[in-house]
Amino acid sequence: xxHKPVNSMQPIIETHNLERTFGSNRAVDxxxxxxxxxxxxxxxxxxxxxxxxxxxxxxxxxxxxxGSARVFxxxxxxxxxxxxxxxxxxxxxxxxxxxLSARENLHFFxxxxxxxxxxxxxxxxxxxxxxxxxARGNDKIETYSKGMKQxxxxxxxxxxxxxxxFLDEPTxxxxxxxxxxxxxxxxxxxxxxxxxxxxxxxxxxxxxRLCDRVAILNKGRILxxxxxxxxxxxxxxxxxxxxxxxxxxxxxxxxxxxxxxxxKQALEEGGKLAIQxxxxxxxxQVIGALTREKAAILxxxxxxxxxxxxxxxxxxxxx
Numbered sequence: 001x002x003h004k005p006v007n008s009m010q011p012i013i014e015t016h017n018l019e020r021t022f023g024s025n026r027a028v029d030x031x032x033x034x035x036x037x038x039x040x041x042x043x044x045x046x047x048x049x050x051x052x053x054x055x056x057x058x059x060x061x062x063x064x065x066x067g068s069a070r071v072f073x074x075x076x077x078x079x080x081x082x083x084x085x086x087x088x089x090x091x092x093x094x095x096x097x098x099x100l101s102a103r104e105n106l107h108f109f110x111x112x113x114x115x116x117x118x119x120x121x122x123x124x125x126x127x128x129x130x131x132x133x134x135a136r137g138n139d140k141i142e143t144y145s146k147g148m149k150q151x152x153x154x155x156x157x158x159x160x161x162x163x164x165x166f167l168d169e170p171t172x173x174x175x176x177x178x179x180x181x182x183x184x185x186x187x188x189x190x191x192x193x194x195x196x197x198x199x200x201x202x203x204x205x206x207x208x209r210l211c212d213r214v215a216i217l218n219k220g221r222i223l224x225x226x227x228x229x230x231x232x233x234x235x236x237x238x239x240x241x242x243x244x245x246x247x248x249x250x251x252x253x254x255x256x257x258x259x260x261x262x263x264k265q266a267l268e269e270g271g272k273l274a275i276q277x278x279x280x281x282x283x284x285q286v287i288g289a290l291t292r293e294k295a296a297i298l299x300x301x302x303x304x305x306x307x308x309x310x311x312x313x314x315x316x317x318x319x
Contacts, residue, residue, distance in 0.1 A: 010037075010073065011036055011037075011070075012037050012072060012163070012196050013033075013058060013164075013196075014033075014035075015031055015032055015058075015067065015068065015069045015070075017030045017032055017066065017067035018054075018064055018069050019031070019064060019066040019220075020050075020053055020064055020220075027048075027050050027053040028220045029220035031054065031067070031220070032067075032222070035198065036196075037163075037196055038190050040186065040189075040190050040196075040199060040210050040211050040212050041212065041213055041214070041215070042199045042200075042207045042210075042213070042214035042215065043055075043200040044200075044201065044202075044216050044217065044311060045216060045218055045315075046202075046315070049217035049220065050217050050219070050220040051168070051200040051217060052168060052200065053220075054217075055166050055168060055198065055200060057069055058071055058083075058166070059076060059083060059089060060078075060080020060081070061080070071087075071164070085113065086162055087165065088157035088160065088165045089166045089168075090153055090166065091153075091168050092169050094149045094150055094153035095153070096141050096152060096153060097141065098142040099140055099141075100141060101137065101140055102136065102138075106127055106152075106155060106156060106159055107120060107124055113162075114160075115159065115160055123159055127155035127158065131154065133148065133151060136148070147173045150170075150172060150173045151174070151178060151182075154167075154170060154182060161193070164195070164197075164198070165196070167186065167198065167199050167201075168200045168201075169200065170182050170199070171203065171206065183206055183209070183210060186210050197210075205307075207307055213225065213226055213230075214228075214307070216311055216315075223315070224310070228305075228310070231310045232304075232305040232309075235313055236305060238264055238277065239276070239277050239278075239303065240274055240275070240276050240302075240303040241274075241275045241277060241283055242273070242275075242300075243272060243273040243274075243275065243286075243297060244298045244301075245271065245272070245273075245295055245297060249271065249290075249295050249296075250293050253268070253273060253290070253293060254267060254268050256289065256293065257286060257289060260282075260285060260286065260289060261285075262281075262285065263277055263282065263286065280302070283300070287300060
């Protein structure tokens with residue numbers, strides 16, 4: 001995850017106890033969160049977790065059953081058209097007109113977003129070129145592969161350069177090279193253009209690399225919300241540190257380390273030490289103690305938790 005400072009400006013998105021029910025099914029359940037301008041914010045969860053319904057609520061496609069949402073300070077349920085003029089949306093299934101060409105699709109959607117007619121052809125050409133579709137720009141969409149349709153759908157979502165972009169599985173159906181291009185684009189949108197991105201994805205590796213913060217969802221509820229560091233510390237407040245030695249370590253090291261303030265455990269495993277500390281700032285003290293004991297330290301490796309570790313710990317409840 002990136003580590004941009006939290007923007008103190010008015011949130012672009014703000015929800016409070018947002019709910020949406022379909023009969024007896026509560027698709028979105030008491031959801032409260034904020035998204036700052038320029039942030040890449042992830043919505044992560046299995047199918048049925050409420051990701052797509054949340055995106056529809058925030059764009060005014062669906063009204064909430066309870067609670068409230070504000071996007072650009074507006075209520076999407078009553079000012080949906082004004083909100084949607086400022087957003088770009090990529091859904092799981094590309095919403096394109098199959099019997100029109102790529103160029104015609106982009107021209108049509110650019111007209112809907114009120115791009116000036118004089119600059120629209122140039123913008124269409126820029127999108128076709130960026131997504132490597134220029135050579136097939138005049139071909140009908142029905143002749144396109146799934147990956148080509150996905151790239152065109154991304155171009156459609158970006159053509160009016162919206163300040164807020166919703167991406168639902170943006171790399172679905174793309175080959176590795178095209179997926180990398182899309183991920184690089186997502187990373188640059190916030191960094192260079194200040195655009196805010198909501199990324200709904202099953203791809204935890206991409207989310208870890210791209211998102212400033214994530215909300216991990218299950219059955220419409222937020223299980224946890226924060227940066228990777230914040231989530232890891234809330235789930236595992238202690239840290240394991242693995243230490244390897246050039247020569248066999250002096251005897252009795254575990255007991256000596258456990259006498260230090262902030263050291264919870266010290267275990268010897270095959271000539272290596274696994275040390276559990278209360279906080280990262282204890283690690284230099286541990287290294288200092290090992291040095292005083294004349295231990296020939298080869299490597300010190302604090303164990304890092306990945307977004308995948310956090311995600312599955314929350315989804316399975318195995319904490």
